[in-house]
Amino acid sequence: MSDFIIQTNSLVMQYGRKRALDGMTLHVPRGGIHAIVGANGAGKSTLFRVLLGFETPTSGRAHILGCDSARLTPQLRGRIGFVNEEHTLPGWMSINEVTAMQRRQYSLWNQARYDDVIGHFNVLPEQRIAQLSRGERAGVNLALALAQSPELLVLDEPTLGLDVVAKRAFLEALMFSSLADESTIIYCSHQMEEIERVADNLIILERGALRHMSAPGEFCERVQLWVAEFPFREPSLAHLPGVLQVQRIDGLTHFIVFDQQDDFGARLALLGARSAQAMPVSLDRAVNGFLASGHIASTPVAAAA
Known part of the structure; x- marks a missing residue:
């Protein structure tokens, strides 16, 4: 098994005259919480589309969970959790129905972890997703992703648009979840106060390339x-x-x-x-x-x- 959960080597993604990834070489070690930061257009979204096999790079190589990103099987995808800024869930379903559907799909489902995380949010099992606030949807989405017991969890701007109370609940649920000790978490955010609270490693991207990687405290020093x-x-x-x-x-x-x-x-x-x-x-x-x-x-x- 590779020591790195994510590996890219000289990764290039060209869209016409624009180069979204410019020879990016990035090796992210297993374990801990890794924060990826950068201005809009730094290449974060493109990087994840390539890593998850949704796009083929112009050149270079990308591996996730030790496997070529272009050859991910459904079983490998099941080992990756993903929470995005939209917190997209089927609005016509109740929380109970969504949870039951997810429980059937993931063999490593951890009901105790789900219950622990969902307890940070004021939601009822019979509520429909469409009835939830943005912060409540974020909490349900996080609980579902953590209960999946993913080997890698990607959180892409998960607190964007949430109020202060909802952000606090989200971060506390993440930090106090046992998954943080068992998995690797990639946390993409523009909120530096969140990164200071949760991140073990800081990754700075700019114009499609890696600019810096170290612990946040070491960087500030x-x-x-x-x-x-x-x-x-x-x-x-x-x-x-x-x-x-x-x-x-x-x-x-x-x-x-x-x-x-x-x-x-x-x-x-x-x-x-x-x-x-x-x-x-x-x-x-x-x-x-x-x-x-x-x-x-x-x-x-x-x-x-």
């Missing part, structure tokens, strides 16, 4: 925010090593930098800064600063190889 005051005209700063983003806010210059040491402040002083102070940076600002810059496009990524 490599990104710094420096705030400097320049009493006179601000010098040209584009040449400074590791600078991801420069912003002028309330008369102060904010720098997001990557892999820089404390001597970065000394460099700013040499350029005329009256003061320069390093400050902690949130995961949200760190990722956005990283993606906003083409300045370090050649920075080697940390790969789990």
